[in-house]
Amino acid sequence: MAHIIDGKQFAANLRGKMTKQIASFKEQHDIVPGLAVVLVGEDPASQVYVRNKGKQATECGINSIEHKLEETTSEAFLLDLIADMNQDPAINGILVQLPLPKHIDADKVLNAIDPAKDVDGFHPINVGLLSTGGKGMIPCTPLGSLMMLQDYHGDLTGMNAVVVGRSNIVGKPMFNLLLQQSCTVTVAHSRTKNIEEVVREADIVVAAVGVPELVKGAWIKPGATVIDVGINRITTDEGKTKLVGDVEFDSAVEVAGAITPVPGGVGPMTIACLLYNTLVAACRHNNVEMPEA
Ligand code: NAD
Numbered sequence: 001m002a003h004i005i006d007g008k009q010f011a012a013n014l015r016g017k018m019t020k021q022i023a024s025f026k027e028q029h030d031i032v033p034g035l036a037v038v039l040v041g042e043d044p045a046s047q048v049y050v051r052n053k054g055k056q057a058t059e060c061g062i063n064s065i066e067h068k069l070e071e072t073t074s075e076a077f078l079l080d081l082i083a084d085m086n087q088d089p090a091i092n093g094i095l096v097q098l099p100l101p102k103h104i105d106a107d108k109v110l111n112a113i114d115p116a117k118d119v120d121g122f123h124p125i126n127v128g129l130l131s132t133g134g135k136g137m138i139p140c141t142p143l144g145s146l147m148m149l150q151d152y153h154g155d156l157t158g159m160n161a162v163v164v165g166r167s168n169i170v171g172k173p174m175f176n177l178l179l180q181q182s183c184t185v186t187v188a189h190s191r192t193k194n195i196e197e198v199v200r201e202a203d204i205v206v207a208a209v210g211v212p213e214l215v216k217g218a219w220i221k222p223g224a225t226v227i228d229v230g231i232n233r234i235t236t237d238e239g240k241t242k243l244v245g246d247v248e249f250d251s252a253v254e255v256a257g258a259i260t261p262v263p264g265g266v267g268p269m270t271i272a273c274l275l276y277n278t279l280v281a282a283c284r285h286n287n288v289e290m291p292e293a
Contacts, residue, residue, distance in 0.1 A: 002252070002255070002257055002259045007264055007265040010148055011272035015059070015272055015275065021279060022062060024291040025291045026061065032063045033093070033278050033279055034092050034278075034282075035092065035093040036091045038067045039069065040104065050066065053271055060275050063090070082096075082112045092278055096110065096113070110123060121138050122169065135284075140269075140271075141169065141208075141269075143177070143276070146178070147273070148260065157181065157183075160202050161178045162185075162201065162204070163185065164207045164214075166189045171187060183204065196216075199215060203221070209230060209246040211232075212230070214246050216252070217253075228249070245261075249262065
């Protein structure tokens with residue numbers, strides 16, 4: 001049976017450490033890191049995410065600013081708001097919750113965020129900095145996944161990693177992060193041939209596909225570490241809804257050496273890393289070192 005990597009506990013520990021760091025940052029520099037989250041429209045899942053982000057930010061001592069805008073908000077209004085926040089020294093991180101309503105060009109909006117305040121790490125400048133090994137902002141979900149891998153394995157040098165999925169927000173940044181750690185990285189995707197055999201070569205499997213339970217236990221090399229990024233809501237035979245990952249947990253847990261569950265794996269790390277990025281940004285904006293915990 002695989003070791004279960006407890007992302008909920010890991011995220012709680014990280015938030016606990018950051019709460020101390022933020023308190024000492026305030027004490028030393030008289031500055032409270034600020035995170036602005038913008039929500040446009042009424043998407044129920046987005047409302048839950050934004051509420052959780054705000055709550056956890058406040059609990060860690062971050063000043064959380066929420067802009068809840070009408071579904072009919074114009075692109076020009078949103079761009080003006082971002083321009084104001086880019087100039088505001090009290091705001092260190094800006095996050096625009098996706099998806100945006102169809103009449104707003106999401107790329108235009110994300111590209112308008114000051115890269116130094118882009119705590120989601122989606123701005124092309126940050127994408128470029130990640131791929132060239134520069135000092136940018138790293139997307140939260142891949143960062144949280146890497147933190148758990150490093151905590152479990154220590155040095156990842158030379159390990160064979162397979163990332164399943166090539167999205168801009170998870171698959172590609174995960175590829176770059178693992179490459180930076182000197183893994184040998186393969187990215188598998190919907191057009192990959194013999195995907196099961198590709199995955200079976202991996203010491204580390206990161207599944208970010210959006211297909212419920214795609215990766216089976218039989219695909220996993222015995223003893224491999226499995227990071228399941230997927231969050232899929234499915235209806236069971238009994239008519240109940242439940243969350244499952246992109247990995248078939250019950251079969252994979254029998255083969256893997258370690259595995260993240262869904263829920264309670266990567267999910268909680270994503271928000272914790274958003275707060276981490278806000279603290280990193282606040283330190284950089286004020287030219288100070290990351291405070292000790
Ligand atoms: P996406 O739809 O943007 O990308 C999915 C990728 O999977 C694509 O690159 C595609 O090529 C690949 N793919 C699709 N079908 C495939 C198949 N049958 N075989 C192999 N590859 C296939 O998705 P995303 O935004 O990267 O999200 C992936 C999953 O991660 C989703 O379940 C999403 O809900 C979840 N997610 C979780 C968090 C978190 O906080 N834990 C954050 C972001 C995304």
